[in-house]
Amino acid sequence: MGAAIAVRGVTRTFTLGARSVVALEAVNLEIPAGTLVSLLGPSGCGKSTLLRLFAGLDKPDGGSILIDGGDPNELRASHRIGVAFQDSSLLPWRSVWSNICLPLELAGRTAERADIQGLIDMVGLSGFENALPAQLSGGMRQRVAIARALVATPSVLLLDEPFGALDEVVRLHLHLELQRIRAARPVTTLLVTHTVSEAVFLSDQVVVMASRPGRAVRTIAVDLPYPRTPATLRSARFHELCDLCSEVLFSHASGMAASTGVQE
Template sequence: MAGAIVSTRTGQAPEPAKIAVSHVTKTFTLGRDRFVALDDVSLDIADNEFVTVVGPSGCGKSTLLNILAGLEEPTAGSALVDGAPVAGPGPDRGVIFQQYALFPWLSVRKNVEFGLKIAGMPRARRRERADHFIDVVGLTEFADVLPKALSGGMRQRCAIARAYAVNPSILLMDEPFGALDALSRVKLQGQLLEAWGRERRTVLFITHDVDEAVFLANRVIVMAARPGRIFDVIDVDLPHPRTEQVRLSPRFTALRNRVWNSVYHHEHGGDPTPPPTAD
């Protein structure tokens, strides 16, 4: 039940939900047709938890993120952040999409400073803060470079630094590494986890990549399509830091297979009851 006490890590005391989604349904009207993007979705996410969402196209992953970002309103149900209804975008939520959306005429530093400038932060303070988060994502030597001179992975790191700089308590990430090559993607996964470990934010991360979903998460949410709904929830008990040794471990393989089987099971007409957890 949304708003309930949740605990996702063994040995920790329960804590209030940072994000509480309760019986959310979202429908769209396309001409004479009515399309159900989300059907009765409920989900609690704890403070500082890293949750990934995976599922087929059309399962409502991005719609769920857009509702939490305040870019869409649910047709029914509620979405709460810190106990308050989501009522449009807000500085407590940083949103990062697959497209970098950087200002091409501004340097890395100026891009990261942009939100701070809008907020009225003094120049010296915003430069100090921008430089801190540029360092967090490993772009210090590129602080004065324009985005056109950066690789795709570096541009996405700049977007992440810009989101961190305005100090949101929640990061909403919609396939941010989807357009990158495999090596850049793996590197950014590690850097994102390193930044999360240092800065601690609540993260909801959407991906199509099962390996990525398992490697990053404390929990993986598997969604099903037609209509979009939560099909399975898998706790990820892998240790931190998430190294390449972790990625190659038998436990990672078991969890990866567990998530893959859940996604595949639904896509190929399986029973709506999730398959048993692999141990």
């Protein structure tokens, strides 16, 4: 079962020379175990920063993040977090197969051949098991990163724009696969996306963020029934929810040009 995540008053400010950039200001979130929550927001609103805090790769300046009541570092140390970050960061000297096996090796676990092949088939890379990352397209590399994030059956899955470079057909296929995997084993999932329809299709909740300073402005519950199918994309409720998310997103984007968010 996935882990519950509680974010209380989280603040993260970066210093760039004499200036400071408020990447996250007083973010509060409650993420129930086993749910999928999307972070939707404009470039620079702190989505990746928040994901790095969840992954235990960075620390907030103020506030707290608790995963099942513990520090994100504990979960990271026990290899229970699966991550696919924006720059897929595959190891260039390792094949597709061996990149996907990496989290298991780090956790001191042995790879089941059938499981690895199953993941490779799922992300549509059969026949490319021995290819090196440089021999793949950008979208194929992203699919390797998704398979790698899932291989160790994590309690928390952190996906930073994992479907960004994929064509529409592959994207929908992977949306349905992710849903299938999560139905079998409800891993708590944080998905960063710029795409409103993707957020609504996949999520239990959409957290709309705004920038300068980076903050969570509204959480929208997605009450579409499961399983979500291609027919969901044509339903009236799906379109209503997309419109609502867009409205919130754009209502907070209007002042963007006027404000730099940078404090001297």
